[in-house]
Amino acid sequence: xIDHWVIRLANKVVKEKGKAIVIAAGITTSGPPHLGxxxxxxxxxxxxxxxxxxxVDAYFVFVGDIMDAFDSIPTSLREYGEMLEPxxxxxxxxxxxxxxxxxxxxxxxxxxxxxxxEKFGVKPDEIVGSNELYSKGFYDDYLVFFAExxxxxxxxxxxxxxxxLPQSWKDIVLPVCEKCGKIATTRVLGFNLSEGTIEYxxxxxxxxxxxxxxxxxxxxRDHMWKLxxxxxxxxxxxxxxxxxxxxxxDHHTRGGSWDTAVAIHKRLFKKEPxxxxxxxxILLRGRKxxxxxxxxxxxxxxxxxxxxxxxYFLFRGGLEENKNFKDDPRFLLSLYEEFRNIGLLFEKKAKxxxxxxAKKVYAYMLASESEKASLHxxxxxxxxxxxxxxxxKVVKEKxxxxxxxxxLRTYVENWVKLNIIPKEYRIKFNPTPISKHVDxxxxxxxxxxxxxxxIEIHNLVYEVAREYNVNPKELFKTLYEALLGQPYGPRLGRxxxxxxxxxxxxxxxxxxxx
Ligand SMILES: [Zn+2]
Ligand SMILES: [Zn+2]
Numbered sequence: 001x002i003d004h005w006v007i008r009l010a011n012k013v014v015k016e017k018g019k020a021i022v023i024a025a026g027i028t029t030s031g032p033p034h035l036g037x038x039x040x041x042x043x044x045x046x047x048x049x050x051x052x053x054x055x056v057d058a059y060f061v062f063v064g065d066i067m068d069a070f071d072s073i074p075t076s077l078r079e080y081g082e083m084l085e086p087x088x089x090x091x092x093x094x095x096x097x098x099x100x101x102x103x104x105x106x107x108x109x110x111x112x113x114x115x116x117x118e119k120f121g122v123k124p125d126e127i128v129g130s131n132e133l134y135s136k137g138f139y140d141d142y143l144v145f146f147a148e149x150x151x152x153x154x155x156x157x158x159x160x161x162x163x164x165l166p167q168s169w170k171d172i173v174l175p176v177c178e179k180c181g182k183i184a185t186t187r188v189l190g191f192n193l194s195e196g197t198i199e200y201x202x203x204x205x206x207x208x209x210x211x212x213x214x215x216x217x218x219x220x221r222d223h224m225w226k227l228x229x230x231x232x233x234x235x236x237x238x239x240x241x242x243x244x245x246x247x248x249x250d251h252h253t254r255g256g257s258w259d260t261a262v263a264i265h266k267r268l269f270k271k272e273p274x275x276x277x278x279x280x281x282i283l284l285r286g287r288k289x290x291x292x293x294x295x296x297x298x299x300x301x302x303x304x305x306x307x308x309x310x311x312y313f314l315f316r317g318g319l320e321e322n323k324n325f326k327d328d329p330r331f332l333l334s335l336y337e338e339f340r341n342i343g344l345l346f347e348k349k350a351k352x353x354x355x356x357x358a359k360k361v362y363a364y365m366l367a368s369e370s371e372k373a374s375l376h377x378x379x380x381x382x383x384x385x386x387x388x389x390x391x392x393k394v395v396k397e398k399x400x401x402x403x404x405x406x407x408l409r410t411y412v413e414n415w416v417k418l419n420i421i422p423k424e425y426r427i428k429f430n431p432t433p434i435s436k437h438v439d440x441x442x443x444x445x446x447x448x449x450x451x452x453x454x455i456e457i458h459n460l461v462y463e464v465a466r467e468y469n470v471n472p473k474e475l476f477k478t479l480y481e482a483l484l485g486q487p488y489g490p491r492l493g494r495x496x497x498x499x500x501x502x503x504x505x506x507x508x509x510x511x512x513x514x
Pocket of ligand 1: 097101
């Protein structure tokens, strides 16, 4: 059996929860989706795929936590700073959409996340904002239930969060202040459950914003409140019937919100909690990403590589390990080539025995969607040949697989436009006179034949170098100089085939004329 976390997790889920499974995921859409966001939907999606492959009825619900407070203005939205600033501390669903196309800031970024999911081929059965779950009254009974057991709830929170709460603490819920609209700054003073109201004061200073001092009451049925996160999570899991849900390691540390959720399920709801799984962070060049710093912009990364390559990157490793992504072109090229090679193995239905490799082939299967990936042409070749000819018709003639090339086209054009091609792949056919090894190059050119394959040309370089007793490395360098005007380049055989063998022959003979 393949030793992959998705398989192990699916085994556990089926064994403990049966054949109809609800998988939940959720994020606070407090800004543009970044690379770290993909964990939140790709890991559950991998599980959904594996369960469905086994004929399990898997239902995937994705929740946008947009009742959460708007706590910082992302760097990429700095130009809207003046407009957004007064809304700090309000629920994201009450903050205006800076782009004006959605009802709120929170909804804008929730739907932007949904669009990104679509790019990755991730199709939740349901995407819902937490505001809707609140306004439909799903949380009402939970609020009352917790309020009636305030002491026990407080004790569970203290034990599982490893934090002592103040004597007067009653903050199982965060009311929205009716005066200033903020949710981050309110404190509960008391409950009147027979009347169905929560009494609060808006007086907290949370660093990025301050309360207005207003003292008021909010009716439970008006839904201008949200439960504290540690209570919101298990409540939602309970009414959605969640069987399995993942979260980042930060939620799963000792004192983290997962421990609270489990305790609430067991000790208050008297039910078995969902199965949890925890995943590591995606680092970008070794650093943790954050929405506010605007690092790891997903749209940018997806303009450089197809989404399935990023999925493969995520799925090939362990679940809990941190994964270091680099938006550096050399890293992306080698990742792409690995993806392609593994994809070819998968396509051939090759029997792979070596465990590490088998795991990668399985990761490829999870990463690929029904639409076929471009496996038969190398990204590097397309990049090189496009630079030489600048004409997609010629690229297709030279490499074949026109449909695959069409799929890679925008990525290659972006690499060229953004000028991020590593120098050894940066090509311009640029015949340049040479001063060294002129006879050797001339002899090499004389031996080139129109129908030679790249590997034959490669071998010819060694042959001629031996014949003239020069270091093959030297000869390669000289040939690059002659063809490109620089001492390096992509694989010479491929390069010469790409330019055209007779054209190279003619060029080299002319350059070495006596
Ligand atoms: Zn919008
Ligand atoms: Zn207020």
